[in-house]
Amino acid sequence: xxxxxxxxxxxxARPALCVAPEHVTNGLCDVFSKLVGCLNLVGTESHMExxxxxxxxxxxxxxxxxxxxxxxxxxxxxxxxxYKELLELVQLFIANRNALLSPKLLILSNIKTCKTQAKSQSxxxxxxxxxxxxxxxxxxxxxxxxxxxxxxxxxxxxxxxxSRLGPWIAKRxxxxxxxxxxxxxxxxxxxxxxxxxxxxxCKALDEKLPKSAPHKHYIGFRYVxxxxxxxxxxxxxxxxxxxxxxxQYPQYSCATSGxxxxxxxxxxxxxxxxxxxxxxxxxxxxxxxxxxxxFAERIKEKLANFAEHIRNSVLIMFTAHSLPLKAxxxxxxxxxxxxxxxxxxxxxxxxxxxxxxVWQSKVGPLPxxxxxxxxxxxxxxxxxVKNMILVPIxxxxxxxxxxxxxxxxxxxxxxxxxxxxxxxxxxxxNDHPTFIAAMAxxxxxxxxxxxxxxxxxxxxxxxxxSGRCYQSKEFFKxxxxxxxxxxxxxxxxASSV
Amino acid sequence: xxxxxxxxxxxxARPALCVAPEHVTNGLCDVFSKLVGCLNLVGTESHMExxxxxxxxxxxxxxxxxxxxxxxxxxxxxxxxxYKELLELVQLFIANRNALLSPKLLILSNIKTCKTQAKSQSxxxxxxxxxxxxxxxxxxxxxxxxxxxxxxxxxxxxxxxxSRLGPWIAKRxxxxxxxxxxxxxxxxxxxxxxxxxxxxxCKALDEKLPKSAPHKHYIGFRYVxxxxxxxxxxxxxxxxxxxxxxxQYPQYSCATSGxxxxxxxxxxxxxxxxxxxxxxxxxxxxxxxxxxxxFAERIKEKLANFAEHIRNSVLIMFTAHSLPLKAxxxxxxxxxxxxxxxxxxxxxxxxxxxxxxVWQSKVGPLPxxxxxxxxxxxxxxxxxVKNMILVPIxxxxxxxxxxxxxxxxxxxxxxxxxxxxxxxxxxxxNDHPTFIAAMAxxxxxxxxxxxxxxxxxxxxxxxxxSGRCYQSKEFFKxxxxxxxxxxxxxxxxASSV
Numbered sequence: 001x002x003x004x005x006x007x008x009x010x011x012x013a014r015p016a017l018c019v020a021p022e023h024v025t026n027g028l029c030d031v032f033s034k035l036v037g038c039l040n041l042v043g044t045e046s047h048m049e050x051x052x053x054x055x056x057x058x059x060x061x062x063x064x065x066x067x068x069x070x071x072x073x074x075x076x077x078x079x080x081x082x083y084k085e086l087l088e089l090v091q092l093f094i095a096n097r098n099a100l101l102s103p104k105l106l107i108l109s110n111i112k113t114c115k116t117q118a119k120s121q122s123x124x125x126x127x128x129x130x131x132x133x134x135x136x137x138x139x140x141x142x143x144x145x146x147x148x149x150x151x152x153x154x155x156x157x158x159x160x161x162x163s164r165l166g167p168w169i170a171k172r173x174x175x176x177x178x179x180x181x182x183x184x185x186x187x188x189x190x191x192x193x194x195x196x197x198x199x200x201x202c203k204a205l206d207e208k209l210p211k212s213a214p215h216k217h218y219i220g221f222r223y224v225x226x227x228x229x230x231x232x233x234x235x236x237x238x239x240x241x242x243x244x245x246x247x248q249y250p251q252y253s254c255a256t257s258g259x260x261x262x263x264x265x266x267x268x269x270x271x272x273x274x275x276x277x278x279x280x281x282x283x284x285x286x287x288x289x290x291x292x293x294x295f296a297e298r299i300k301e302k303l304a305n306f307a308e309h310i311r312n313s314v315l316i317m318f319t320a321h322s323l324p325l326k327a328x329x330x331x332x333x334x335x336x337x338x339x340x341x342x343x344x345x346x347x348x349x350x351x352x353x354x355x356x357x358v359w360q361s362k363v364g365p366l367p368x369x370x371x372x373x374x375x376x377x378x379x380x381x382x383x384x385v386k387n388m389i390l391v392p393i394x395x396x397x398x399x400x401x402x403x404x405x406x407x408x409x410x411x412x413x414x415x416x417x418x419x420x421x422x423x424x425x426x427x428x429x430n431d432h433p434t435f436i437a438a439m440a441x442x443x444x445x446x447x448x449x450x451x452x453x454x455x456x457x458x459x460x461x462x463x464x465x466s467g468r469c470y471q472s473k474e475f476f477k478x479x480x481x482x483x484x485x486x487x488x489x490x491x492x493x494a495s496s497v
Numbered sequence: 498x499x500x501x502x503x504x505x506x507x508x509x510a511r512p513a514l515c516v517a518p519e520h521v522t523n524g525l526c527d528v529f530s531k532l533v534g535c536l537n538l539v540g541t542e543s544h545m546e547x548x549x550x551x552x553x554x555x556x557x558x559x560x561x562x563x564x565x566x567x568x569x570x571x572x573x574x575x576x577x578x579x580y581k582e583l584l585e586l587v588q589l590f591i592a593n594r595n596a597l598l599s600p601k602l603l604i605l606s607n608i609k610t611c612k613t614q615a616k617s618q619s620x621x622x623x624x625x626x627x628x629x630x631x632x633x634x635x636x637x638x639x640x641x642x643x644x645x646x647x648x649x650x651x652x653x654x655x656x657x658x659x660s661r662l663g664p665w666i667a668k669r670x671x672x673x674x675x676x677x678x679x680x681x682x683x684x685x686x687x688x689x690x691x692x693x694x695x696x697x698x699c700k701a702l703d704e705k706l707p708k709s710a711p712h713k714h715y716i717g718f719r720y721v722x723x724x725x726x727x728x729x730x731x732x733x734x735x736x737x738x739x740x741x742x743x744x745q746y747p748q749y750s751c752a753t754s755g756x757x758x759x760x761x762x763x764x765x766x767x768x769x770x771x772x773x774x775x776x777x778x779x780x781x782x783x784x785x786x787x788x789x790x791x792f793a794e795r796i797k798e799k800l801a802n803f804a805e806h807i808r809n810s811v812l813i814m815f816t817a818h819s820l821p822l823k824a825x826x827x828x829x830x831x832x833x834x835x836x837x838x839x840x841x842x843x844x845x846x847x848x849x850x851x852x853x854x855v856w857q858s859k860v861g862p863l864p865x866x867x868x869x870x871x872x873x874x875x876x877x878x879x880x881x882v883k884n885m886i887l888v889p890i891x892x893x894x895x896x897x898x899x900x901x902x903x904x905x906x907x908x909x910x911x912x913x914x915x916x917x918x919x920x921x922x923x924x925x926x927n928d929h930p931t932f933i934a935a936m937a938x939x940x941x942x943x944x945x946x947x948x949x950x951x952x953x954x955x956x957x958x959x960x961x962x963s964g965r966c967y968q969s970k971e972f973f974k975x976x977x978x979x980x981x982x983x984x985x986x987x988x989x990x991a992s993s994v
Contacts (some may be wrong), residue, residue, distance in 0.1 A: 287840050313952060325822070329867035336836035336854050343784050343837030352948060354956035357833050370826035376959035383957055451849060455810060459851035460880055462873035 125216030128240040128277075129205070129443060130231050131198055132260040133248040135221025136188025136399050140181050142224055144174040149223040155259035155468070157364075177400075184403040191226075193397035194219050194248065196431050197439065204440035209447060212242060220260070228263045235277075242278045244443055250291055251320075251341060251394050252284040253334035254461065254469065255327065261457075262468060265475040279479045280452035282442060286337040290438030292344035294429045295393060299349055302389045302424035312352050314387045314422075317376060318342045320394035321401065322359035322368040331461030335369060338394050345393070357393075360410075361401055374410055378418045386421040396429045453480040622713030625737040625774075626702070626940060627728050628695055629757040630745040632718025633685025633896050637678050639721055641671040646720040652756035652965070654860075674897075681900040688723075690894035691716050691745065693928050694936065701937035706944060709739060717757070725760045732774075739775045741940055747788055748817075748838060748891050749781040750831035751958065751966065752824065758954075759965060762972040776976045777949035779939060783834040787935030789841035791926045792890060796846055799886045799921035809849050811884045811919075814873060815839045817891035818898065819856035819865040828958030832866060835891050842890070854890075857907075858898055871907055875915040883918040893926045950977040 137146045150156055151166035159165045181187055198217025206213040218235050220228035235243055245264065249257045261283070285291060299316060306314050320338045328335060342357050360373035371379075373390070380388065390410065392402045406425050415423040429435035458473050634643045647653055648663035656662045678684055695714025702712040715732050717725035732740060742761065746754045758780070782788060796813060803811050817835045825832060839854050857870035868876075870887070877885065887907065889899045903922050912920040926932035955970050 287844060315956065331853065331855075331868045331873070333853070335832070336839060339833035339836035340840030342833060343840070347784060352952055354952040356828065356830070356956070356959065358828070358959070371828045371959050376828070379959040383959075383961075385956065455849055455851040459812065459853070459882065462853065462855070462868050462876040462880075464880075 125214055125235075125238045125240050126242070127205075127209075127212040127215045127447075128235040128238070128243040129198065129202060129215055129217045130220050130228075130235065130243055130245045131194055131217055131248050132220050132228060132245065132257070133190060133194060133222070133397075134256060134260075135219075135224040135226075136190040137181060137224055138187040138191050140178045140186055142187075143178045143181060144170065146223050147171075147173055147177060153222070153259055155262055156255050180400060180404045183408060184400065188224075188399055189403075190397050190399050191219065191221075191224075193428075193430050197396075197436065200431065200436045201439045201443065204436060205443060208440060208444045212447060216240070220263075222260050222263060228260060229267050232264065232267055236274055240277055242280075242447075244280055244282060244447060246282045246439075246443060247284065248396055249394070250284065250288070250396065251286045251334050251337035252457075253323065253327075254330075254332050254464075254466075255323065255334075257283060258469065258472075261476065262472045264479075265472040268475065268479070273479055275481075278452075279481075280446065280450070281454070281457060281476060281480060282446050283454060283457040284337060285438075285442045286341045287344045288438055288442055289344070289348070290434055290441055291429075292341065292348040294432050294434040294438055295341070295345040295391065295426070296349040297432065297434055298426040298429065299345070299389060299391055302426050303351070303353075305424055306387060306422060310387055314353055314389055315380065315385050316346075316349075316353050316355040316391060317373070317388050318345070318355060318357045318391045318393040319360050319373040319406070320357070320392070322362045322370070322372065324364075325367045325369060328369055330463040333456075333461075334394075341393055345391075361405060373406075374414050377410055377414050377420065377423070381419040381421075386419065387423075388420065389424045389426055391426040392428055396435065398428045398430060402428055453477065622711055622732075622735045622737050623739070624702075624706075624709040624712045624944075625732040625735070625740040626695065626699060626712055626714045627717050627725075627732065627740055627742045628691055628714055628745050629717050629725060629742065629754070630687065630691060630719070630894075631753060631757075632716075632721040633687040634678060634721055635684040635688050637675045637683055639684075640675045640678060641667065643720050644668075644670055644674060650719070650756055652759055653752050677897060677901045680905060681897065685721075685896055686900075687894050687896050688716065688718075688721075690925075690927050694893075694933065697928065697933045698936045698940065701933060702940060705937060705941045709944060713737070717760075719757050719760060725757060726764050729761065729764055733771055737774060739777075739944075741777055741779060741944060743779045743936075743940060744781065745893055746891070747781065747785070747893065748783045748831055748834035749954075750820065750824075751827075751829050751961075751963075752820065752831075754780060755966065755969075758973065759969045761976075762969040765972065765976070770976055772978075775949075776978075777943065777947070778951070778954060778973060778977060779943050780951060780954040781834060782935075782939045783838045784841045785935055785939055786841070786845070787931055787938055788926075789838065789845040791929050791931040791935055792838070792842040792888065792923070793846040794929065794931055795923040795926065796842070796886060796888055799923050800848070800850075802921055803884060803919060807884055811850055811886055812877065812882050813843075813846075813850050813852040813888060814870070814885050815842070815852060815854045815888045815890040816857050816870040816903070817854070817889070819859045819867075819869065821861075822864045822866060825866055827960040830953075830958075831891075838890055842888075858902060870903075871911050874907055874911050874917065874920070878916040878918075883916065884920075885917065886921045886923055888923040889925055893932065895925045895927060899925055950974065 134150075135146075137143045147170035148167055151159070151170040152162060154162060157166075159169070195217075198219065202215040202217050205215040209215070216238065218231035219226045220231035222228060245261075247257045247260065249260075252258070261281075303311055303314060318338075323332060323334055339357060342355070346355055356376065358371050358373045358376045359369050362368040362372060377388070377390075380386070390406050392406060395402070402425065411423050411425055429438075453476055458477065460469055460473065464470075631647075632643075634640045644667035645664055648656070648667040649659060651659060654663075656666070692714075695716065699712040699714050703710040706712070713735065715728035716723045717728035719725060742758075744754045744757065749755070758778075800808055800811060815835075820829060820831055836854060839852070843852055853873065855868050855870045855873045856866045859865040859869060874885070874887075877883070887903050889903060892899070899922065908920050908922055926935075950973055955974065957966055957970065961967075
């Protein structure tokens with residue numbers, strides 16, 4: 001048996017491993033996750049693509065990496081120990097899952113590689129899925145600009161003389177933050193995950209909703225390229241008929257989701273709204289059952305790493321970005337929505353373990369929502385709680401605050417010093433098939449049943465004094481032609497807007 | 498047609514209106530609720546009792562009131578206008594619900610009254626359901642003692658030189674609080690509701706779980722008679738085999754639920770634990786589907802009062818007792834659990850209306866969790882939100898903070914001044930049949946599947962420094978013989994405790 005390097009595949013033409021849809025299960029995906037772990041390729045796209053009935057193309061992206069791994073083994077003449085395990089896993093997968101081997105299948109065990117001539121991905125988009133998120137610098141030299149944009153965004157952070165103090169703080173922190181990005185591999189993976197999620201989501205939607213197909217995703221980041229404005233430009237250029245603005249923050253906060261929505265309002269301030277596009281908004285989805293399910297599955301993956309006799313007493317510590325108390329008192333719904341996701345996840349998880357919700361990443365001198373994650377990690381061993389799992393519950397991708405703050409600062413440094421026996425960190429939803437199913441269900445239900453714009457979105461915080469917020473809500477009523485929709489349930493004619 | 502006063506019925510021998518179980522619906526209960534409203538008997542027990550198959554005895558408590566009402570009509574010689582409506586309602590009920598008229602039925606329309614010789618309620622209890630709550634003064638002259646107990650409870654409130662300052666504050670506030678109790682009819686209805694809930698709960702349990710029957714409820718209040726200590730004494734005297742300590746706060750807070758549990762630990766400090774009783778604990782149940790369902794039904798009752806064209810835009814404002822930020826920062830889980838109940842309720846309600854969670858009843862000068870309920874009522878009309886429903890979400894009975902703070906202070910005074918157009922207040926769960934079903938399901942599942950003591954209960958707040966809390970948790974491990982149960986899943990022998 002020998003390895004042969006696979007040819008370089010374009011995104012549109014990759015080797016495929018095909019299984020009948022009824023065999024596409026989470027267990028199957030677990031096998032692929034283990035493969036990735038075995039290859040030390042953390043961050044590799046471990047996704048499951050639905051291509052066309054009656055077959056599903058699964059986790060095609062691995063093939064290239066697996067072949068590279070095989071080639072390295074040949075080159076080094078010292079096959080790694082886990083080579084055997086890798087092969088066993090692939091064989092297990094093929095044997096147990098009754099994979100229907102297509103003529104285009106690449107089978108590792110007998111080293112046949114082949115290309116799939118997948119359908120070209122270029123398609124005319126009919127429905128745009130605009131995925132809003134903050135984004136992160138993909139390269140270290142983008143960090144300065146990224147921080148500058150955050151520090152001058154008054155929706156995100158309020159500073160005195162912000163136009164001068166913001167850039168000053170951004171500049172002062174750049175080097176330190178660059179160092180952190182270097183430590184997690186040189187950049188943020190948010191783009192990579194969002195793009196993959198978008199691709200998989202649109203494929204799922206093409207199957208679920210053939211009437212509105214083809215669906216195409218557009219990434220709209222707040223602080224790095226591709227910017228929200230660029231997403232809107234591209235979408236208009238593509239001539240879509242419908243646009244679903246889909247916040248990638250499951251829980252709404254004025255500082256995050258709100259800022260992204262305000263950016264869209266800003267963009268159209270000096271432009272005419274393209275009323276040939278039917279716009280609608282998904283502003284929050286904190287308790288979607290499949291979202292809770294994917295968090296539960298991510299936790300289960302880590303619970304399995306604990307010895308059986310302590311597994312049921314491991315503390316499940318949910319952690320989310322904290323919020324200034326000023327925002328909490330103003331009425332920002334974020335803490336409540338995060339707590340709701342936690343409760344839904346614990347219900348889906350259905351284990352006897354204790355859990356807590358704590359808050360991370362506070363910045364500045366003002367009071368924020370507590371208890372803080374690092375303080376809780378420090379405090380619990382003194383109370384006899386020495387085994388825990390950290391679960392990032394308010395962000396759907398790996399990013400600097402999972403890969404650096406949680407994995408390096410807390411799990412390595414803080415936990416070690418505090419006397420924690422074992423600490424694990426649950427992966428973000430990333431490309432877990434249950435998460436793709438969650439996104440697809442959120443969007444499909446929204447497109448089928450509406451509303452185009454939720455009243456929860458339109459209702460401002462009781463103590464909001466932001467004129468910017470007021471104008472933004474008014475803009476979205478116009479954009480979605482929903483001025484009276486939710487109140488009177490009368491459909492407004494476009495000409496009356 | 499004439500009225501005759503019904504004889505005074507003892508609790509055990511009341512007139513009954515019987516219907517087949519398949520006709521016992523929420524709609525039927527609504528008819529009774531309307532009857533009560535028609536009679537201006539707010540607070541009358543509007544419950545539905547499951548007595549024995551195949552018939553259900555419904556809302557028996559009304560009969561007495563209805564007869565008194567009829568007698569007054571006769572006495573006054575000026576029959577009230579709503580008399581007609583009352584009769585229509587009863588007739589509607591009988592006609593539409595296919596009531597099976599038992600020989601013991603009291604039919605208002607032809608003025609036959611009779612007694613039912615109900616089974617005697619006295620029964621030997623096998624299983625105790627100990628219902629923990631704070632309680633409220635049933636009579637105005639209990640207010641002083643009630644306040645004294647609250648103000649000297651360090652679990653509930655922390656004051657400097659509390660043993661002197663607490664009683665001083667209690668004394669100073671007594672007259673003002675007495676006045677409030679006078680305004681809601683002279684006392685708190687918490688006892689009345691809890692007792693009724695306990696009766697109905699135990700009847701439901703007797704049917705669901707014949708093996709552990711008879712079940713008997715024991716009310717354990719924290720600040721008024723019947724005290725928690727009295728409940729424990731009575732339960733021991735009755736010689737029960739099993740005791741389920743059932744917190745009546747669906748959401749756990751160290752200040753409320755925690756204080757009640759600590760009282761049990763205190764009680765057994767100088768007594769030997771009765772190990773012939775099998776103890777177990779239900780410490781929280783914030784997202785039970787039927788709890789969410791009853792809140793949703795209570796909201797629907799009030800949504801129906803709004804004109805149809807505005808009904809779907811009414812702001813649903815959930816309100817719960819606030820908590821000092823110090824407790825929030827220590828890690829008290831109450832705010833998260835309240836938020837979880839809110840989310841579950843909105844899911845069950847399934848309406849397009851916007852909602853918010855706000856906090857009421859702050860006391861003292863220190864910072865508490867905001868936004869406050871009254872401030873939100875004042876703020877929203879300025880933002881164009883003029884129709885709202887207040888939903889007390891963290892207390893299962895009417896009490897001073899619903900009947901006075903919400904109904905009188907906020908709905909009448911604050912809302913009027915703020916320019917609110919229409920404000921309604923959702924009833925507490927009280928004796929809604931869905932709520933009784935919720936309680937019964939919580940207890941039955943707990944008794945059948947455990948655990949005897951949850952790990953969430955045993956896990957202290959990350960920043961708890963209370964030795965009292967530590968000792969209390971240790972005591973409950975012993976009481977429930979659960980020292981290692983949840984960790985190793987081994988059953989401990991009683992002799993090893």
